Amino acid sequence: MKTLRLVIHGRVQGVFFRDSMRIEAQRLGVTGWVRNNSDGTVEAAVHGEPAAVDAIMLWARRGPPHAQVTRVEIEPDEGSYTSFEVIG
Numbered sequence: 001m002k003t004l005r006l007v008i009h010g011r012v013q014g015v016f017f018r019d020s021m022r023i024e025a026q027r028l029g030v031t032g033w034v035r036n037n038s039d040g041t042v043e044a045a046v047h048g049e050p051a052a053v054d055a056i057m058l059w060a061r062r063g064p065p066h067a068q069v070t071r072v073e074i075e076p077d078e079g080s081y082t083s084f085e086v087i088g
Helices: 017-028 050-060
Strands: 002-011 031-036 042-048 068-076 084-087
Touching (some): 002 050, 017 031, 017 042, 017 050, 017 084, 050 068
Parallel strands (some): 031 084
Antiparallel strands (some): 002 042, 002 068, 031 042
């Protein structure tokens, strides 16, 4: 299993990013969480089979239709989750 922490920059709040990511994560079988940060970024922890985590990471680089992702910070993380939740 693979776990990553993502911080997504750009126009990513107010564009249905978190719920779209939840839907995509559920489709891929990825668990973890996603939340808005006060600095305008979206942060997520994603956990699952390596191919599924890679797929959600690629999805995060573009996001939902109205998002404008400028960059994604990616780092290894720890944790195991049973579902994918939108926090806050």
